[in-house]
Amino acid sequence: MTQISVIGHKNPDTDCTLSAIIMADYLNKKGYLATPYIQGSLNKETLFLLEKYNIPEPVIVTQLDTNIDVCLVDHNEASQSIDNLTNVRVSHIVDHHKINFESNTPLFMRLEPLCSTASVLYKMYIEAGYEISQDIATMMLACIMSDSLLWKSSTTTEEDKVIAAKLQKITAISNLSDFAMPMFEAKSDLGDVSAEEIITSDYKIFEAGDSNIGCGTVETTSPDNILARKEEILVGMKNIKENQKLDFIMLSIVDIIQEINTTLVLDGKDSEIIETVFDSSVINNEANLGARLSRKKQIIPQLTEYFNAR
Amino acid sequence: MTQISVIGHKNPDTDCTLSAIIMADYLNKKGYLATPYIQGSLNKETLFLLEKYNIPEPVIVTQLDTNIDVCLVDHNEASQSIDNLTNVRVSHIVDHHKINFESNTPLFMRLEPLCSTASVLYKMYIEAGYEISQDIATMMLACIMSDSLLWKSSTTTEEDKVIAAKLQKITAISNLSDFAMPMFEAKSDLGDVSAEEIITSDYKIFEAGDSNIGCGTVETTSPDNILARKEEILVGMKNIKENQKLDFIMLSIVDIIQEINTTLVLDGKDSEIIETVFDSSVINNEANLGARLSRKKQIIPQLTEYFNAR
Structure with missing residues (x-):
């Protein structure tokens, strides 16, 4: 099996952390041996979610093994990526940001102007005919809520709302506000933060x-x-x-x-x-x-x- | 309806020309008003295909209307694109080449390391649940044959072969060599070319x-x-x-x-x-x-x- 490292941006947030975990699951379904990584310590929203839903925290790295292909999630610009980006082969990018990326060879790239990277990943699961488990659906919904700020952000699209409604059915989360507000409150607790x-x-x-x-x-x-x-x-x-x-x-x-x-x-x-x-x-x-x-x-x-x- | 211009690379070939036509059809199905363009006169293979299958030749342009969004197909690098690329908003890219592109805002990007852009477009039709007409299937198959050189090019993947087999069923083209060789012979007729x-x-x-x-x-x-x-x-x-x-x-x-x-x-x-x-x-x-x-x-x-x- 081909190994692949999946990594989000520097200063990790909920979408890049959970999207790395989700994309690793997707790539495993595709036949890869994928490992999710993060580039630094997590904010309180993401820590709250990992604890609440019993999700293992990805390993923190600032460089990646240059012998293993890399998948970038939720970012594509070198300034936001791992320190040895120029020495690894990036084989996949899944993102929803503006693009500033250069490669020497063709690669898989899937970017859409949706509110979160997890929204793009939802579409990739459906297109591939993969089942979305309750755990994966909860993580996707958390990313969408985190990035759209409960639909208040102007990055929200109608498609994100349709996706969230489908994820709600899988997760049995009936009220999005009840789901999102504790996330936002966890993130706002900065009393002990420098x-x-x-x-x-x-x-x-x-x-x-x-x-x-x-x-x-x-x-x-x-x-x-x-x-x-x-x-x-x-x-x-x-x-x-x-x-x-x-x-x-x-x-x-x-x-x-x-x-x-x-x-x-x-x-x-x-x-x-x-x-x-x-x-x-x-x-x-x-x-x-x-x-x-x-x-x-x-x-x-x-x-x-x-x-x-x- | 939102207008959109779809354009392939300079020195157009079969994949970029027919993929512009196919992507325009796809975007029309998505609700856009899409027009395919090419950047210069066509080679003899592409002209042979347009004539044989009665496909209208796209209009030749070197610049595009800056008030209309642009979709790049089969290329993404500025050196291969329209002269006023920096003045238009690129909203979509579908390609299978290495990447060297920068944007100010998020956009739709779909790149895969398959043999042709049309192979990527085939997947997009299937994922969207759009029917692939006999005309579109014939164009997709022509792109795949042209870029893979009847599977001889090392860019050929197993996935391209699976896609071609499915397109053969739609087109009733039973023998790929009989379909591709006249294309290659048309392209090889360079007696009157400077x-x-x-x-x-x-x-x-x-x-x-x-x-x-x-x-x-x-x-x-x-x-x-x-x-x-x-x-x-x-x-x-x-x-x-x-x-x-x-x-x-x-x-x-x-x-x-x-x-x-x-x-x-x-x-x-x-x-x-x-x-x-x-x-x-x-x-x-x-x-x-x-x-x-x-x-x-x-x-x-x-x-x-x-x-x-x-």
Whole structure:
């Protein structure tokens, strides 16, 4: 049997972690010997789900065996991937993000603009005629809820809702809110988490033009608890910007109940960029970016366009 | 209804032309208003098929309307695409080549390492539950035969053979050789074709490292007819190399009956590169590259690796 390593992005979240586990199951059904991996410690939402549903935590790695093919899930850009990406052969990618990937040989790629990678995986199971067990269905539904914020994110599509309804039938989860709210509350419990961990727990670095951009998000049911630690977080952002040699950094505190994005930004050029790109005012390092709940759809494309045009 | 333009690569061949027509049919079934396009005049194999099966020739364009979404088929690299690629929104890609693509937003991508793009399209029809008409099945089978050279190319997979057998049932084409040989003979009829057209009729430009590489292939049942025009073709290659500011150019004459790749190459550095990369001797501007029938699998990855490492 051909071995294959399945791995999600840096700063793992629920969709990339559970999608690695689900894709490993799918590839095993296809006849591979697949192992899921994660790139770092998990956030409290994902830990809550692993514990509640008795799912084993994947092994943490920052590099992968170069003799074994690799499947990337929930990401495709080198900046979000394993450190030795250029030395492994990527044979599969399943994702729902913008693309920035180069290969020397043909590979399997399945990307769709759905709310979660698990939504794409659901379609792949159905197309292949594979049964979706109650465990796999629960994990898929958790990914969809996590990424769509219970349908509040603008990345939600009608197809995601149809998929969720089918998964509800398999799982016997009758009320999505009852299923999702404890996940969101677990994620919002950041009392014992350091400022730097808050910034990087759901964090993407990407390149646009000649610039390196760091873009963090905290999705929370309790934004005031985060904003009370603003000074400490701004110091953390300044440190990360210097250490990672970034040209720009921002952290969005997304209130998933009220649907408001309050973004923290450093003084000077970074504030000017936020004001230009999002037509917003920065006051005391805070900008109200309105209902921009989706970084993928409402933050990164706009920043990319700006930095590419500079 | 959302309009969408479907387009194949420069120097169109059978797979990219018919796959554009097939993908337009698929997208129409999905509810789009899709139009297939090609980027230049067709080779004799494709013209033979269009005439034999009474298929309308797609309109030739070098740019596309920037207000209409674009679907790329059978290619994804900018160097092989329309001239205004950076100004259009690519919403879909269906392909079977190596990947080198960047987007600002998520999109639909379906790539598989099968012998033809039409093989991937066959799977998409089945997965969507769409009926494959006799016309569409004949076009799919023509693409598979054209790209696999009647199973002689190393890009052929078991899955392609299973797909072809299913398409044979729809089309009532009982003998694949009887179906494919007239296509190959039509393509081999190059008596009235200029040397430059011979070089560029199935021709890819790609970047690797900092180098621009031109890589042509002539698949033929009569290699001697081409090699008799070697001097004229070498002059053409020199001109194309200068005009397109290439760092390297090669033309493979692939004998699809005997399964031998005889590659023409200019004197000097280009000859040295061929000798290094393919461990072959160049004599009188000719190198025997053995049974390397697939440029995608047996030429481009090796060149890419070499130029990337330089």
